[in-house]
Amino acid sequence: MTDSFTANRRNVLKTMGAVAGAGAVAGCTTYGDSNDDTEGAYSVTMEPVGTVEFDEVPETWYANNGSWADMGIALGQQPPEGVWLPSRYHTQYYDEIPGVSVDKSDMTALYQDGVSEEQFYDPKADVNVIDPNFLMNRFKGWSQEKIDRVANQSGPFFGNSIFSTGYDWHEDYPYLSLYEAFGKLAELFQQQERYDAFVDLHEQFQSNVEEIVPSESERPSVAIMWAGAADATSFSPYLIGEGTSFKQWRDLGVRDAFDETSVRDFHDNRGSVDYETLLEIDPDVLLFRGHENQTREEFQNGLVAQMESDDTAQKLTAVQNGDVYRGGPLYQGPITNLVVTERAAEQVYGVEASLFDAERVAEIVDGDL
Known part of the structure; x- marks a missing residue:
C-alpha cells in the first residue's frame, strides 16, 4: 500500500524544560534542535504498508500504542494526538528520566467500545502510526476501503504490530524488533541522529545487562x-x-x-x-x-x-x-x-x-x- 500526503513542517522546536530551563509544550519536555529535518519530499518503506511518501516531515500523529508513542518521544517529537488506550501508555516511566514528561490527559482514546472511523478525523493527524492489518483483522467493519478513506482524508498509515507474535494474520509479513521499528520511525520523522545515539546507548545497556545475568x-x-x-x-x-x-x-x-x-x-x-x-x-x-x-x-x-x-x-x-x-x-x-x-x-x-x-x-x- 503506497500513500502520499503533505505534512506541515514544524517551524520551531522547543527546548527541554528541565535541561534548558524552558517550559514544556503539550505536557512533554522532549524538544531540542535537530539537524535531521529533510528539505523536500522523501519516502520510507516498511511492511506491511510498503513505501509511504511524505512531502514534509509530519507534525501531528496518532500512535497505535505506547510502544510507538514512546519511540516518538525518544525522537524528540510532540506526543501523539491519540493512542489506542491512553491507560496503557504508562507515562509514569518518564519520571525516571530528568526533565522528560508527557501529559496524556487530553490524549484521544482511539478504542472506545470499538473503533470508529470518525476517531481519526478529530483532530486529523499528518500520519497514523498504526498497522492497518490490526484494524482490519481485530475489529469488525474495517476493510481496505475504509483504510484507504482514512488515509486519504487524514494521514497515511505507517505501522507494524510488534508487541506480540501471537496474531496469525501477521504471518504474511515480518515482525520487527524494537530497534528495527524504532529505526523506521526515525526515518519517518527524519531523526536518524537521535536514533543512532539511542542505538549506542542501548548497546552499552545490553552489555551491562549481560554482566548481571x-x-x-x-x-x-x-x-x-x-x-x-x-x-x-x-x-x-x-x-x-x-x-x-x-x-x-x-x-x-x-x-x-x-x-x-x-x-x-x-x-x-x-x-x-x-x-x-x-x-x-x-x-x-x-x-x-x-x-x-x-x-x-x-x-x-x-x-x-x-x-x-x-x-x-x-x-x-x-x-x-x-x-x-x-x-x-x-x-x-x-x-x-x-x-x-x-x-x-x-x-x-x-x-x-x-x-x-x-x-x-x-x-x-x-x-x-
Missing part, C-alpha cells in the same frame, strides 16, 4: 500473566515470545515456567490459569500485567495481599518467598524498555545498580547529541 542453572522460572483485578483468581497466561513486550525478559534470560507445560499462550485460545494450575507448575517468580498504573505498595496491598490470604495461592513458592511482582507493560519503546528492564533485573536477580545513564537519555531526547 547469572548462569542458566541459577536463573528463575517465571510465569507472566494478566490479572484484571486485585481479587482475580484466574489469569491470562503469556508465553515469552519474540514480541517487543517481552524484550526485558528475553534479555535477562529468565526461564519461562509455561514453556514446557500444556498451558497455551492467551493469544492462542483466550484461555486462563487458576491457582491450582499454578501450584502444579509452581514457578519461582509470578509476574502480573495489568497493574502498571499501581505503585509497588498498591500492588502489594492489592493482588499480593489477596494471594497471601488465599488457601491455595499462599502455598505457591513465589508467594511464600515474596516473589510476586508487576510484570511490565504490554507496550514498550526505547525509553520504557530501559526503565522496565532495570526494574525487572531487581525483581528477578536482586540487582539494584543503575544499568543505563538516565541523564544521557534526557540529552538525546533534547537533541544534545
Whole structure:
C-alpha cells in the first residue's frame, strides 16, 4: 500500500524544560534542535504498508500504542494526538528520566467500545502510526476501503504490530524488533541522529545487562500473566515470545515456567490459569500485567495481599518467598524498555545498580547529541 500526503513542517522546536530551563509544550519536555529535518519530499518503506511518501516531515500523529508513542518521544517529537488506550501508555516511566514528561490527559482514546472511523478525523493527524492489518483483522467493519478513506482524508498509515507474535494474520509479513521499528520511525520523522545515539546507548545497556545475568542453572522460572483485578483468581497466561513486550525478559534470560507445560499462550485460545494450575507448575517468580498504573505498595496491598490470604495461592513458592511482582507493560519503546528492564533485573536477580545513564537519555531526547 503506497500513500502520499503533505505534512506541515514544524517551524520551531522547543527546548527541554528541565535541561534548558524552558517550559514544556503539550505536557512533554522532549524538544531540542535537530539537524535531521529533510528539505523536500522523501519516502520510507516498511511492511506491511510498503513505501509511504511524505512531502514534509509530519507534525501531528496518532500512535497505535505506547510502544510507538514512546519511540516518538525518544525522537524528540510532540506526543501523539491519540493512542489506542491512553491507560496503557504508562507515562509514569518518564519520571525516571530528568526533565522528560508527557501529559496524556487530553490524549484521544482511539478504542472506545470499538473503533470508529470518525476517531481519526478529530483532530486529523499528518500520519497514523498504526498497522492497518490490526484494524482490519481485530475489529469488525474495517476493510481496505475504509483504510484507504482514512488515509486519504487524514494521514497515511505507517505501522507494524510488534508487541506480540501471537496474531496469525501477521504471518504474511515480518515482525520487527524494537530497534528495527524504532529505526523506521526515525526515518519517518527524519531523526536518524537521535536514533543512532539511542542505538549506542542501548548497546552499552545490553552489555551491562549481560554482566548481571547469572548462569542458566541459577536463573528463575517465571510465569507472566494478566490479572484484571486485585481479587482475580484466574489469569491470562503469556508465553515469552519474540514480541517487543517481552524484550526485558528475553534479555535477562529468565526461564519461562509455561514453556514446557500444556498451558497455551492467551493469544492462542483466550484461555486462563487458576491457582491450582499454578501450584502444579509452581514457578519461582509470578509476574502480573495489568497493574502498571499501581505503585509497588498498591500492588502489594492489592493482588499480593489477596494471594497471601488465599488457601491455595499462599502455598505457591513465589508467594511464600515474596516473589510476586508487576510484570511490565504490554507496550514498550526505547525509553520504557530501559526503565522496565532495570526494574525487572531487581525483581528477578536482586540487582539494584543503575544499568543505563538516565541523564544521557534526557540529552538525546533534547537533541544534545
